[in-house]
Amino acid sequence: MSSETKQILTTDGIPLEVSLKKAERRNKIKAFLLVAPLLLFIIITYVFPIGDMLMRSVDDKMVTEMLPKTFKAMEKWDGKELPDEEVFAAFHSDFTKLVDEKREGKLSTQLNYTKNGFKSIIKKLRRKSKSFEEGNYKEQIMAVHKRWANVEYWQAIKRRAPAYTGQKYLKGIDMFKNENGEIVSVPEDRRIHRVLWLRTLEIAFFVTVFCFLMAYPIAHLLATLPMKYSNLLMICVLLPFWTSLLVRTASWMILLQQQGLVNDFFVGIGLVADDNRPEMMFNKTGSYVAMTQILLPFMVLPLYSVMKTISPSLMRAGKSLGGTPFVAFWKVYFPLTIPGIGAGCLLVFILAIGYYITPALVGGASGTLISNQIAFHMKSTLDWSFASAMGLMLLTGVLAIYWVYNKLVGIDNIKLG
Amino acid sequence: MASKKDFVKFDKVDKSYDGKILVVKDLQLDIEEGEFVTMLGPSGSGKTTCLMMLAGFETPTNGEIYLDGNAISSIPPHKRGIGMVFQNYALFPHMTVYENLAFPLRVRKIPKDEADKKIDKALSMVSLQGFAQRMPGQLSGGQQQRVAVARSLVFDPQLVLMDEPLGALDKNLRESMQYEIKHIHESIGVTVVYVTHDQSEALTMSNRIAVFNDGKVQQLSSPDELYEKPVNSFVAEFIGENNTFAGEVSDISGGKCKVKLANAEILANPISVKGKGDKTTVSLRPERALINPNDKMDNVHNGKIEEVIYHGDHTRVRINLLGNSEFILKVPNSSSNLDIKLGNEIKIGWNSEDARALDPK
Numbered sequence: 001m002s003s004e005t006k007q008i009l010t011t012d013g014i015p016l017e018v019s020l021k022k023a024e025r026r027n028k029i030k031a032f033l034l035v036a037p038l039l040l041f042i043i044i045t046y047v048f049p050i051g052d053m054l055m056r057s058v059d060d061k062m063v064t065e066m067l068p069k070t071f072k073a074m075e076k077w078d079g080k081e082l083p084d085e086e087v088f089a090a091f092h093s094d095f096t097k098l099v100d101e102k103r104e105g106k107l108s109t110q111l112n113y114t115k116n117g118f119k120s121i122i123k124k125l126r127r128k129s130k131s132f133e134e135g136n137y138k139e140q141i142m143a144v145h146k147r148w149a150n151v152e153y154w155q156a157i158k159r160r161a162p163a164y165t166g167q168k169y170l171k172g173i174d175m176f177k178n179e180n181g182e183i184v185s186v187p188e189d190r191r192i193h194r195v196l197w198l199r200t201l202e203i204a205f206f207v208t209v210f211c212f213l214m215a216y217p218i219a220h221l222l223a224t225l226p227m228k229y230s231n232l233l234m235i236c237v238l239l240p241f242w243t244s245l246l247v248r249t250a251s252w253m254i255l256l257q258q259q260g261l262v263n264d265f266f267v268g269i270g271l272v273a274d275d276n277r278p279e280m281m282f283n284k285t286g287s288y289v290a291m292t293q294i295l296l297p298f299m300v301l302p303l304y305s306v307m308k309t310i311s312p313s314l315m316r317a318g319k320s321l322g323g324t325p326f327v328a329f330w331k332v333y334f335p336l337t338i339p340g341i342g343a344g345c346l347l348v349f350i351l352a353i354g355y356y357i358t359p360a361l362v363g364g365a366s367g368t369l370i371s372n373q374i375a376f377h378m379k380s381t382l383d384w385s386f387a388s389a390m391g392l393m394l395l396t397g398v399l400a401i402y403w404v405y406n407k408l409v410g411i412d413n414i415k416l417g
Numbered sequence: 418m419a420s421k422k423d424f425v426k427f428d429k430v431d432k433s434y435d436g437k438i439l440v441v442k443d444l445q446l447d448i449e450e451g452e453f454v455t456m457l458g459p460s461g462s463g464k465t466t467c468l469m470m471l472a473g474f475e476t477p478t479n480g481e482i483y484l485d486g487n488a489i490s491s492i493p494p495h496k497r498g499i500g501m502v503f504q505n506y507a508l509f510p511h512m513t514v515y516e517n518l519a520f521p522l523r524v525r526k527i528p529k530d531e532a533d534k535k536i537d538k539a540l541s542m543v544s545l546q547g548f549a550q551r552m553p554g555q556l557s558g559g560q561q562q563r564v565a566v567a568r569s570l571v572f573d574p575q576l577v578l579m580d581e582p583l584g585a586l587d588k589n590l591r592e593s594m595q596y597e598i599k600h601i602h603e604s605i606g607v608t609v610v611y612v613t614h615d616q617s618e619a620l621t622m623s624n625r626i627a628v629f630n631d632g633k634v635q636q637l638s639s640p641d642e643l644y645e646k647p648v649n650s651f652v653a654e655f656i657g658e659n660n661t662f663a664g665e666v667s668d669i670s671g672g673k674c675k676v677k678l679a680n681a682e683i684l685a686n687p688i689s690v691k692g693k694g695d696k697t698t699v700s701l702r703p704e705r706a707l708i709n710p711n712d713k714m715d716n717v718h719n720g721k722i723e724e725v726i727y728h729g730d731h732t733r734v735r736i737n738l739l740g741n742s743e744f745i746l747k748v749p750n751s752s753s754n755l756d757i758k759l760g761n762e763i764k765i766g767w768n769s770e771d772a773r774a775l776d777p778k
Contacts, residue, residue, distance in 0.1 A: 316474055317507035319494040321521035322572065328495070331520070335511045 050395070057168050057389035063110050063160040066103065067094045071161040079158055082151050088138040091157075092129070099126055113383075115156035121145040168389035173197070193373065193390075200369040203287055203359075204352035210292040211299040211348045212341065219303035219340070224312070234304075241297045249361045252290040256280040256362070282364025290358045295351055299344035306340030342409045350398050370394060421485070424450035424608055425471065425576065430480035432466055432632075440466050442632040444480070448610065450575075453602050455611045455619040458629030459655070467629075468578050468612050473497050484576065495524075500569030500577040500607075504584055506561045508553040514540070514564050515549035521572040539567040542601055559590045566598065570607065579611045583618065595621045616656050620644065628652050644702075649689060650775040653700040660706070660744050662699040663777065666690050673715075673769050681739045684715050684769035689776045696777035701767060703733075703745045708757075710766030717766040720744065722759055732757065738765060 008016040064071060069090035077083045098104040104126055111118035121144065128144045142149040159177065170176050170183060174191040178184050185191070218237065222230050240248055255261050263277045272278060280286060310333065318328030356371040363369070370390060377387040425448035432441035441463040448454045456464035469475040471482060473494030481488050489497055509517050518539055522532040540546050543563035553561055562582060569577050579598075583591045599622045602609050613619055619626050620640040627637045628651075636643060636652045647653035650661070662683065668675040674687040676699055685699045710717060720738035731747050734757055738744040746765065748757060757763075 311505060311507065313503045313505060313507040314509060316472075316494070317501065317503055317509070318520070319474075320472055320497075320499060320501040320578075321568065322495050322498065322524045323520070324495050324524075325493075327524055332509055 050392075053388040053391055056385045057392055058164045058166060059385060060160065060165040060167075061163045063107065064163045066098055066107050066110075067091065067157070067160075069094050070157070074158050074161065077158070079155055080151075082138075082149065083154055085136070085138045087154075088141055092132070092137045092141065095125065095129065099129070111157065111160065114160055115153060117147055118153070118156070121147050121153075168386045169393065171386060172390045172393050193370075196368070196370045196373055199284075199366075200353055200371075203284065203291070203367075203369060204349050204355075206288060207291045207295060207352045208299075208345050208349045210288065211296050212345060214292070215296055215299035215303055215344065216337075216341075219300050219307050222300070222304045223307035223310070237297055237300050240293070245294065245357060246361075248294055249290055249358045252286070252293070252362055253281060256286055256289060281362055282367065284363070284367045286362035286364065287359045287367035287369075290362050291352055291355055294358060295348045298347045298351060302343035302347065303337065303340040306337050306343075310336050338409065342405065346402070346405055349401065353398060353401075354394060421450045423447040423483070424452075424485055425610065426483040427467070427471075428481050428483065430467075430470065430477045430482060432463070432470060432475065433478045439478075440632050441470075441477075444632075444634065446627060446634060446637065448608065450608055451606045453599070453609045453611065453622060453624045455613060455623040455626045456629055457613060457616060457619040457626050457655075460614060462629040463632040464612050464614075464627075464629040465580060468580055468610060471576075471610060472499055472501050472578055498572075498574050498576075500572070500574035502565045502569045502577070502579040502582040504581045506553075506565040506582075506585075508561055508564055508568070510553055513550050513552055514545070514556070517553065517564060518549075518568050518571045521568065525572060527572075535571050535573075539571040542570070542605075543567045543597070558586055559594065562586060562594060563597075566601065570601070570605070574607065576608045576610065579609065581613050582611075583613075583615075591618070592621075598622060620656075628655060630655070646688075647700065647773065647775070650698045650700060650778050653773070653775060658703050658745060660701045660703060660741070661778075662701075662739065662741055662772075664697060664699065666693055666695045666697055666774065668693060674774055676774055679740050681718065683718075683739070683772065685772040685774040686770050688773045690774045697774045698776065698778050699772050699774050701772045703747045705771040706746055706765050706767040708734075708746065708748065709764050712766075714766035715769045716772065717764060719762055720765050722757060722761050722763060725757055725759055736763070736765065 010016055010019045012019075070087060073087040073090035074083065077087055095104065095107075098107055104122060108119045108122035111122070125141065125144050125148070128140075132140050147153050167177060172193055174186045174194045175183055176186060218233075222233055222237070224230075225233065253260075257263070258277045258279060258281070260281075262280065263272070266272045267274050267277065280289070314332050314336070315328050318332040319325065323331065353369075354371050355369060356375060359367055359369045360372050360375070363372070371394070374387045374390045374394070377383045377390070425446075427444045427446040430441060430444040431439055433439050440461075444463075444467060446467075456467060458464045466475060470477050471484075473489070473492065477490055481490055483489065484497065484499075509520065512520070515536060518536045519532055522535060527535070536549070537546070540549060543566055545560060545563050545567065548556065548560065548564075553564065556564065562585075565582065566579075569579075582598075583594050586594060595618055598609075602622075611619075611622065620643075623640055625637060625639055626643050628635045628643065630651050636648045638646075643652065644657050647656060653659050654661075662676065662678055664676040664678040664683075666674050666687070667677040667682065669687055669690070669692060672686070674685050674690060676683050676685050676697060683699065685697075690697045707714070718739055720736035722734055723737050723742060724735035726733040726735075729750075731749050734746040734748055735742075736744045736746060744765075
């Protein structure tokens with residue numbers, strides 16, 4: 001039976017499926033053309049930069065291209081003892097070429113990232129290499145500085161041989177590949193990134209919690225008040241949203257600084273002594289307060305849109321069936337708001353984890369986040385590959401959170417508005 | 418079992434939301450135990466407000482409500498133990514049918530096996546066995562309605578309130594649900610207070626009907642009495658079809674009164690007229706007037722047929738009678754010998770007893 005009805009023909013004898021496709025092709029093309037500009041925009045401004053970031057973060061071609069002969073010669077070297085004459089000769093040849101092109105400075109910078117101490121010995125080598133004689137380069141180079149006779153420096157050069165490297169990612173979590181190729185943590189007093197990651201997570205988590213605690217009652221009020229009051233309240237919620245981020249952050253600086261309004265008030269009511277004003281700025285407190293206020297609408301809006309759809313008769317039903325107001329809230333109302341809570345928390349957390357301008361302005365030293373570190377490497381050290389690596393780690397972290405959320409709550413349970 | 422006459426008692430209840438307008442005025446209402454009482458009225462007549470006050474979601478502005486002899490105005494809704502069926506069912510969408518029904522039992526800390534028995538019983542009462550694990554969203558409107566009814570009854574409340582529970586159903590389903598709810602009420606003997614604006618629903622289901630208008634109970638009586646013997650012209654207009662004549666009483670004697678119309682005089686039954694000169698509206702049910710009456714009827718007048726509408730089992734005939742061009746007659750279609758044609762003059766008669774002289778509109 002099923003084989004007989006497999007292919008249904010139209011009255012003209014064309015298979016139905018073919019006919020249907022033909023009929024819908026025009027609409028599909030139209031629909032595609034409508035979304036095409038946005039698709040193109042997203043590819044150009046989003047997919048392409050992220051791909052580029054990914055490439056940059058693992059790209060290590062610079063040194064590979066500067067020392068091609070050296071790395072070729074090093075292929076045979078076991079990396080335990082000092083390399084033999086062949087490697088030294090190849091290095092000399094590459095180095096002379098770099099000096100001719102005036103690029104040896106870049107090499108020294110790059111090698112110095114891998115191991116400290118390269119800068120000075122490369123400078124010295126450049127001076128001395130002008131008077132080198134042909135042949136026996138090993139002796140001549142080792143005579144320039146005793147570090148050139150140290151196998152560790154040659155190992156460091158060899159580590160730069162691969163065109164691609166994950167070392168920026170290791171650096172992002174305060175780890176590196178040591179001389180023996182093992183992945184180890186940097187000494188405790190030089191770890192900065194792990195603290196930043198943890199602090200970022202901590203601040204993002206608590207900002208989310210604070211936002212939730214504050215937004216839930218507001219959203220409930222918004223959803224239940226009569227229209228004329230709820231509109232006014234909605235404007236109060238949205239007004240800061242329409243104000244420039246910078247202005248809002250700056251106003252928190254005015255409020256929270258040691259001679260600011262909040263401190264004046266505390267002193268005024270005798271809560272704190274005038275000579276012992278608490279620091280609420282340029283530390284974590286500043287980041288918490290300002291970020292919570294700025295991100296609050298992102299929690300209120302999804303919650304509101306969900307609460308608006310919950311019929312008030314459900315709470316009444318809960319009460320009329322014998323549930324105390326708390327039971328009715330907890331068993332009936334609260335579970336129905338979970339899609340909004342999920343959406344709000346996800347939004348706020350993801351925004352908070354990548355927050356930049358506010359922590360940069362009010363966070364001080366103890367309130368800055370990983371994004372400030374990324375910006376620092378983008379603008380100050382110009383180590384773009386490291387900035388890219390950290391950016392991608394952040395992105396991966398966000399995707400991981402999204403994945404966990406999907407597993408726990410289900411992404412189709414989300415309601416953004 | 419002697420049922421209490423005033424199981425539910427509204428005592429001089431007033432309700433105002435804004436301090437300016439009374440939506441319920443001086444409500445005095447007794448409901449007997451085991452009774453099915455319907456509050457019927459147009460929207461805005463205060464009937465739902467009364468129900469909400471009884472359920473505890475609104476507080477009376479003045480007066481007191483008693484349930485089984487106890488004043489309940491200060492008792493919060495969850496302690497009243499009143500079952501309620503809401504307009505849009507208000508089933509908890511995130512719970513299965515079983516969990517919905519278990520909710521009132523869980524909050525009462527009823528052991529699970531006992532609760533399961535009660536849930537089974539309640540579901541079989543609304544013939545929904547086997548639906549326990551469904552979510553409300555997977556049920557049709559009628560099924561959701563039954564679950565809502567089962568949920569309101571599962572914890573054996575003494576009183577169940579229903580707020581236009583059938584409003585969202587289509588006509589056929591609504592009618593079958595009316596009978597179903599009526600039968601459930603009869604079988605378990607719970608007291609039901611039902612709110613609706615649909616008069617046929619009220620007439621079908623209730624023991625007694627309270628007709629609300631303008632915040633007041635206009636008439637509280639059984640369905641037949643309400644239809645046959647309306648006490649005022651609002652009730653007469655609101656329940657069923659009604660032919661009216663506006664006039665002035667010219668004589669009252671021996672349980673009858675003469676009402677002078679613009680160009681004729683008719684005999685009527687004086688209900689709310691006191692004496693000569695009172696303005697009145699005479700109300701007459703369409704089926705009480707006959708064409709070419711054989712019996713000796715004390716009102717016989719000629720009218721001209723202006724419209725004939727075929728209705729299957731009966732024909733509606735609109736007649737211009739005594740200056741009223743909206744006079745409706747219902748003629749059973751078996752009486753084929755009648756000469757009902759547009760423009761014909763026919764003789765129409767009725768007994769003065771059926772023509773009730775009520776208050777003027």
